[in-house]
Amino acid sequence: MAVQSFVVIAEFQVKPGMMTAFLDAARDDASHSLADEPGCRQFDVICPKGSDDTVVFYEVYDSRAAFDAHLETPHLARFREVFPSLIVEERPVRFADRLHPTGHRS
Numbered sequence: 001m002a003v004q005s006f007v008v009i010a011e012f013q014v015k016p017g018m019m020t021a022f023l024d025a026a027r028d029d030a031s032h033s034l035a036d037e038p039g040c041r042q043f044d045v046i047c048p049k050g051s052d053d054t055v056v057f058y059e060v061y062d063s064r065a066a067f068d069a070h071l072e073t074p075h076l077a078r079f080r081e082v083f084p085s086l087i088v089e090e091r092p093v094r095f096a097d098r099l100h101p102t103g104h105r106s
Contacts (some may be wrong), residue, residue, distance in 0.1 A: 005063075
C-alpha cells in the first residue's frame with residue numbers, strides 16, 4: 001500500500017479570552033504554509049464542536065521532508081514566538097500517513 005501524504009495533527013487548549021489572538025496567529029501560519037510551501041497541500045484550522053477552548057491543526061504534506069522544511073519557515077517561527085502565551089497546553093503532536101484520497105489537487 002503506497003503512502004500518499006504525510007499528515008500532522010496538532011491540538012492546542014487555548015487560554016480563556018485568547019481565542020481571537022490564537023486564531024489570528026494560526027491563520028497566518030496556515031495561509032503562509034499553503035502559499036509559500038510547495039509541499040504543503042492542506043492546512044486546516046479546526047475548532048471541534050462542544051469544546052470552546054480547543055483548536056486542532058490538520059496539515060497535509062507531500063512527505064516528511066516537506067514537513068521538516070515547514071519547521072524552518074519564517075511563518076512558523078512567528079507562530080512559535082506568540083502561541084505559548086496564548087495556550088494552556090499543547091497536546092502531543094500526532095503523525096499519520098494519508099492513504100486516501102490519492103493524488104493531489106492543485
